[in-house]
Amino acid sequence: MKLHELTIEQAGGLLKNKEISSVELTRAVLARIEAVDGKVGAYLTVDADGAMDQAKAADQRLAGGEAGPLTGIPMGIKDLMCTRGLRTTCASKILENYVPPYDATVIARLKAAGAVIVGKLNMDEFAMGSTTEHSGFQVTRNPWNLDRIPGGSSGGSAAAVAADMCLGALGSDTGGSIRQPASHCGVVGIKPTYGRVSRFGLVAFASSLDQIGPLGKSVTDCAIMLDAIAGHDPKDSTSVPEPVPVFADIDVDGLTGVTIGIPREYTAAQGLDPQVGAAVAQAVKTIESLGARCVEVSLPHTDYAVAAYYVIAPSEASSNLARYDGVKYGFRDKEQADLLQMYRSTRSRGFGPEVQRRIILGTYALSAGYYDAYYGKASQIRTLIKKDFAAAFDRCDAIVSPVAPTPAYGIGETLDDPLTMYLSDIFTLSANLAGIPGLSVPCGVSDDGMPIGLQVMGRHFNETMLFKVARQLEAQIAINDRKPNLE
Amino acid sequence: MKITQDEVLHVASLARLEIDDADVDRFAGQVGTILDYVDTLKKVDTTGVPATSHAITLTNAFREDEVKGQLDPEDALANAPEKESGAFVVPKII
Numbered sequence: 001m002k003l004h005e006l007t008i009e010q011a012g013g014l015l016k017n018k019e020i021s022s023v024e025l026t027r028a029v030l031a032r033i034e035a036v037d038g039k040v041g042a043y044l045t046v047d048a049d050g051a052m053d054q055a056k057a058a059d060q061r062l063a064g065g066e067a068g069p070l071t072g073i074p075m076g077i078k079d080l081m082c083t084r085g086l087r088t089t090c091a092s093k094i095l096e097n098y099v100p101p102y103d104a105t106v107i108a109r110l111k112a113a114g115a116v117i118v119g120k121l122n123m124d125e126f127a128m129g130s131t132t133e134h135s136g137f138q139v140t141r142n143p144w145n146l147d148r149i150p151g152g153s154s155g156g157s158a159a160a161v162a163a164d165m166c167l168g169a170l171g172s173d174t175g176g177s178i179r180q181p182a183s184h185c186g187v188v189g190i191k192p193t194y195g196r197v198s199r200f201g202l203v204a205f206a207s208s209l210d211q212i213g214p215l216g217k218s219v220t221d222c223a224i225m226l227d228a229i230a231g232h233d234p235k236d237s238t239s240v241p242e243p244v245p246v247f248a249d250i251d252v253d254g255l256t257g258v259t260i261g262i263p264r265e266y267t268a269a270q271g272l273d274p275q276v277g278a279a280v281a282q283a284v285k286t287i288e289s290l291g292a293r294c295v296e297v298s299l300p301h302t303d304y305a306v307a308a309y310y311v312i313a314p315s316e317a318s319s320n321l322a323r324y325d326g327v328k329y330g331f332r333d334k335e336q337a338d339l340l341q342m343y344r345s346t347r348s349r350g351f352g353p354e355v356q357r358r359i360i361l362g363t364y365a366l367s368a369g370y371y372d373a374y375y376g377k378a379s380q381i382r383t384l385i386k387k388d389f390a391a392a393f394d395r396c397d398a399i400v401s402p403v404a405p406t407p408a409y410g411i412g413e414t415l416d417d418p419l420t421m422y423l424s425d426i427f428t429l430s431a432n433l434a435g436i437p438g439l440s441v442p443c444g445v446s447d448d449g450m451p452i453g454l455q456v457m458g459r460h461f462n463e464t465m466l467f468k469v470a471r472q473l474e475a476q477i478a479i480n481d482r483k484p485n486l487e
Numbered sequence: 488m489k490i491t492q493d494e495v496l497h498v499a500s501l502a503r504l505e506i507d508d509a510d511v512d513r514f515a516g517q518v519g520t521i522l523d524y525v526d527t528l529k530k531v532d533t534t535g536v537p538a539t540s541h542a543i544t545l546t547n548a549f550r551e552d553e554v555k556g557q558l559d560p561e562d563a564l565a566n567a568p569e570k571e572s573g574a575f576v577v578p579k580i581i
Binding site: 237306328332353360376383 | 490494495498499500501502503504505506510514517518520521522524525526527528529530531533536537538539540541542543545547548550558559562563565566567568569575577578579580
């Protein structure tokens with residue numbers, strides 16, 4: 001087997017037994033990036049020298065017997081988590097040359113675990129988008145079909161994992177931005193419970209919805225990465241001081257006694273591609289064959305989730321993005337002698353069209369006379385959506401559904417039609433509104449070879465249940481060995 | 488149209504954005520379409536429903552007011568587009 005094709009679990013075993021070194025593994029991953037990223041476009045920054053230094057340090061730790069499951073493992077990071085001394089752009093011209101003076105908590109934790117950070121991955125600018133076409137720098141292509149989107153906004157992370165350009169990656173998820181690209185690229189991704197992972201050093205999009213999580217080649221790999229980054233952080237006042245179990249200890253003893261909820265509103269959703277529906281139905285049968293009991297549940301306010309989300313998220317974004325004023329960091333239009341004109345010109349030149357669209361939408365929704373009708377109303381609907389899930393979880397341990405209504409579509413198809421792009425988030429963004437965890441695991445393949453994912457959602461802080469269901473489904477379906485052909 | 492061109496210009500000005508004429512039209516159309524869709528929220532009776540601003544209810548996170556782990560001023564200024572004598576430089580205000 002080629003080294004870059006290894007999972008974290010496999011590579012960890014080989015590293016521990018000294019059958020391979022981190023230097024060899026990191027070199028193989030860098031060579032893979034060199035060979036295929038010209039076609040895929042997943043990386044915005046590759047830190048080859050830094051990665052080799054980290055690999056050498058990891059090999060010393062391994063030699064000293066102080067290794068953990070991520071020691072020496074080459075990883076990619078979505079380019080909105082601050083990496084000290086390594087450019088962090090958020091895929092925006094406004095942060096094109098920003099070099100953070102500190103590490104995000106997740107980065108500090110990965111470094112403490114001995115992971116090797118290979119580089120920074122492309123995304124929709126400020127994580128606003130579902131296609132990664134809204135990057136200020138480059139389009140990322142789906143490794144399974146280079147004419148298709150990889151999904152987004154963590155499209156670079158998903159594409160890099162699928163194309164073996166890292167062993168695992170971190171992404172962020174505000175409305176589906178980990179789960180949807182994971183589904184489109186045939187990898188596993190989990191959005192943990194809101195508050196499970198520190199957001200300190202994550203460039204903010206919508207602070208009440210944003211959550212960092214891993215994307216990996218297997219369910220176990222995602223659990224290993226989540227183990228390294230989860231837990232309370234005093235630097236993030238919304239991180240929750242809940243005990244953190246060892247996620248990688250996944251129960252694989254069948255699903256007897258587990259009740260799975262199937263939301264009737266999702267099954268009946270408009271625009272659901274029949275192939276996606278069939279793959280999800282087949283996955284449900286497999287889950288039942290493992291001993292789980294399936295019941296129909298209802299999430300009655302599903303039809304309003306997209307509308308509520310596209311008020312709340314842009315409102316929070318318009319406030320969060322006020323900090324980009326050309327003064328403290330980032331781009332400034334230096335031609336302007338007047339302060340107000342400097343702000344306006346800097347922001348209009350620095351932000352791309354999708355970001356400006358959302359700032360306008362959010363500012364409008366928060367402006368005098370409209371606040372109650374838009375933000376106030378959406379926040380009430382959010383309460384109803386949260387209650388829908390609470391009632392559903394009284395009857396089941398996990399909810400399964402599609403991740404996206406269709407397999408990955410063509411590049412350019414929704415560029416001038418933002419509403420259609422927004423509507424494709426229907427199955428994922430409720431989890432962000434309710435703060436519950438959601439995971440995407442490959443469950444099928446379309447007629448033209450595109451991956452299809454299954455979403456598993458659970459109660460607050462019960463990621464363990466998601467891993468348990470997904471890991472056993474993954475073992476039955478066994479499609480993770482399929483590789484895209486990029487030669 | 489749900490949002491007029493004047494409203495787009497007003498909101499853009501509040502948000503410190505400068506939008507040229509071609510874009511005003513495009514943004515008004517796109518944002519208008521989105522707002523039309525958002526109007527579906529009006530169908531839901533939310534009388535007496537409390538608002539949720541955060542999904543996980545947390546009490547205030549207090550800590551002692553101690554100085555620790557601060558950024559070095561040089562590091563804090565390292566990304567500034569313009570700086571002088573340990574301060575950020577902005578265009579003349581008065």
